[in-house]
Amino acid sequence: MTGLLSLRNVSKVFTLGQREIRAVDDVSFDVEEGECLAIVGESGSGKSTIANMILGIYPPSMGTIAWRGDVLPARRELRHRRAIQLVQQNPLSSLNPRRSVGASLRLPLDVHGIGDRSHRADRVGRLLEEVGLPAEFMNRSPAALSGGQRQRVAIARALASESDLVVLDEPTSALDVLVQARVLKLLAELRDKRGLTYVFITHDLSVVRNIADRVAVFEKGCLRELGTTEAIFANPQHAYTRRLIAAVPVVTDAEVALRKRLMENDNAAA
Amino acid sequence: MKRAAYILVRNPLSLTGVILITLVVFGALFADFIAPFPEHRGAVVDFANFNKPPEWPYLFGTDLVGRDLFSRILYAYRISLLLGAVVLAIAVPVGVTIGLVAGYIGGWTEYVLMRITDVFLSIPPLVLAMSMMGLLEPTLTNGMLAVTAMWWPWYTRLVYNLTRSEKEEGYVLAAEVIGASRTHIIFREILPNCVPSIVTKMTLDLGFVILIASSLSFLGLGVQPPTPDLGSMVADGAKYLPDSWWLTVFPGLAILVAVFGFNLLGDALRDILGVDQ
Numbered sequence: 001m002t003g004l005l006s007l008r009n010v011s012k013v014f015t016l017g018q019r020e021i022r023a024v025d026d027v028s029f030d031v032e033e034g035e036c037l038a039i040v041g042e043s044g045s046g047k048s049t050i051a052n053m054i055l056g057i058y059p060p061s062m063g064t065i066a067w068r069g070d071v072l073p074a075r076r077e078l079r080h081r082r083a084i085q086l087v088q089q090n091p092l093s094s095l096n097p098r099r100s101v102g103a104s105l106r107l108p109l110d111v112h113g114i115g116d117r118s119h120r121a122d123r124v125g126r127l128l129e130e131v132g133l134p135a136e137f138m139n140r141s142p143a144a145l146s147g148g149q150r151q152r153v154a155i156a157r158a159l160a161s162e163s164d165l166v167v168l169d170e171p172t173s174a175l176d177v178l179v180q181a182r183v184l185k186l187l188a189e190l191r192d193k194r195g196l197t198y199v200f201i202t203h204d205l206s207v208v209r210n211i212a213d214r215v216a217v218f219e220k221g222c223l224r225e226l227g228t229t230e231a232i233f234a235n236p237q238h239a240y241t242r243r244l245i246a247a248v249p250v251v252t253d254a255e256v257a258l259r260k261r262l263m264e265n266d267n268a269a270a
Numbered sequence: 271m272k273r274a275a276y277i278l279v280r281n282p283l284s285l286t287g288v289i290l291i292t293l294v295v296f297g298a299l300f301a302d303f304i305a306p307f308p309e310h311r312g313a314v315v316d317f318a319n320f321n322k323p324p325e326w327p328y329l330f331g332t333d334l335v336g337r338d339l340f341s342r343i344l345y346a347y348r349i350s351l352l353l354g355a356v357v358l359a360i361a362v363p364v365g366v367t368i369g370l371v372a373g374y375i376g377g378w379t380e381y382v383l384m385r386i387t388d389v390f391l392s393i394p395p396l397v398l399a400m401s402m403m404g405l406l407e408p409t410l411t412n413g414m415l416a417v418t419a420m421w422w423p424w425y426t427r428l429v430y431n432l433t434r435s436e437k438e439e440g441y442v443l444a445a446e447v448i449g450a451s452r453t454h455i456i457f458r459e460i461l462p463n464c465v466p467s468i469v470t471k472m473t474l475d476l477g478f479v480i481l482i483a484s485s486l487s488f489l490g491l492g493v494q495p496p497t498p499d500l501g502s503m504v505a506d507g508a509k510y511l512p513d514s515w516w517l518t519v520f521p522g523l524a525i526l527v528a529v530f531g532f533n534l535l536g537d538a539l540r541d542i543l544g545v546d547q
Contacts, residue, residue, distance in 0.1 A: 098463050
């Protein structure tokens with residue numbers, strides 16, 4: 001069976017002067033509809049390159065990426081862009097400082113012709129409310145928002161085009177721990193409500209445990225292990241996976257309790 | 271606004287710039303009402319009062335045909351400011367667009383556009399303007415054309431470099447992932463982030479455009495008599511130094527005030543808009 005998105009023998013080679021760098025080496029995996037697939041690995045493991053190829057920022061050097069069974073062309077069509085969206089790591093730079101929050105959120109609506117022109121402002125307001133922000137925020141400049149609020153806006157923008165798959169590129173690593181927990185809770189809620197599929201790129205294994213259904217472990221551009229979150233944590237097969245899990249700082253019972261309490265909190269303004 | 275006021279009050283040089291430019295612009299706009307002898311801007315002769323040192327009612331003295339220098343300087347400012355405004359109104363959109371396109375699109379487009387820009391930058395500005403003026407008739411329009419031709423590459427350079435760094439920002443990636451057009455990304459996303467630097471440079475440049483235009487007319491290649499022009503006034507008076515010093519000193523000071531004023535104002539704007547150079 002083919003998934004929502006399937007990568008087959010995908011490689012990416014970058015040429016730097018005379019040197020060739022194989023950032024991703026012969027990777028195949030499927031993303032099933034409705035799941036949250038975590039891609040983990042250290043810096044330079046190729047996980048961002050995979051994200052960029054899924055998003056169509058650059059095509060793979062070899063292999064194919066297919067969307068609902070159709071192979072995606074090197075130059076994406078607008079409908080593919082609409083279906084696959086991104087939430088970036090750094091909410092400080094992902095929103096244009098010279099445009100209002102509303103203008104940033106309206107862009108996907110205008111580009112993809114979603115809704116009536118005259119009703120797009122209402123739509124932007126509803127999107128903001130959906131991510132737990134007041135609709136009046138559309139008139140604000142990103143500079144007037146906190147990091148967590150900006151990340152909520154970025155999430156709203158990824159949903160604005162009624163996307164099916166959202167690539168989350170370390171969406172919580174630039175946020176402080178408390179805000180991080182609320183944003184993760186929001187992401188989990190949105191996935192249930194909208195039936196979204198997530199590709200969650202991270203190096204934080206505690207986040208993976210929290211949100212992911214399956215985990216793909218990358219090292220040096222190769223897929224080392226892919227399995228359900230429970231299986232990976234309970235019985236890691238590959239030596240690299242074991243090292244990665246062993247490197248996680250041990251969490252005390254008190255900290256677990258704190259996290260639980262926060263996750264139960266209302267996700268008002270982060 | 272509060273921040274702007276604070277910066278101006280705290281920095282006396284910025285305040286000086288604002289005051290000087292306000293005076294210059296005010297004087298040029300309302301020359302008809304301020305100038306004691308508005309008719310002296312044209313071909314008027316008054317041999318009874320020729321070559322007079324500064325004395326009432328001739329604030330800055332009179333020239334060799336008896337025209338009031340103060341009145342003529344006000345009208346010369348009008349021409350200089352008009353010239354500066356027209357030059358920048360053409361050079362800035364052209365230079366900025368080329369810089370944005372070259373910086374964002376990259377590849378061969380970037381290579382071709384930036385090499386053309388380099389060619390223009392490598393010609394000494396006065397030489398380019400002089401040769402253009404030599405080929406064409408020395409009129410005000412051609413003067414503007416010549417100065418414009420040498421001014422746009424500086425904006426291309428500036429905006430090209432800004433675009434290259436803005437391109438790396440997350441908001442550009444976000445717009446690309448959404449599927450926004452290149453036109454949207456270039457003009458609606460990147461350009462607004464370049465505006466503070468462009469505005470600052472424009473203010474600084476107004477002074478320099480006036481200086482270059484004066485240099486050209488000093489060499490007899492710019493605005494032609496009887497239209498009053500600061501550069502040609504300095505040139506005409508230079509023959510009668512040091513006796514009739516007012517013929518050169520006052521038009522020269524007028525150039526200084528305008529250039530100095532625009533520079534200080536540009537620095538003030540840079541502080542207010544938070545542009546880092």
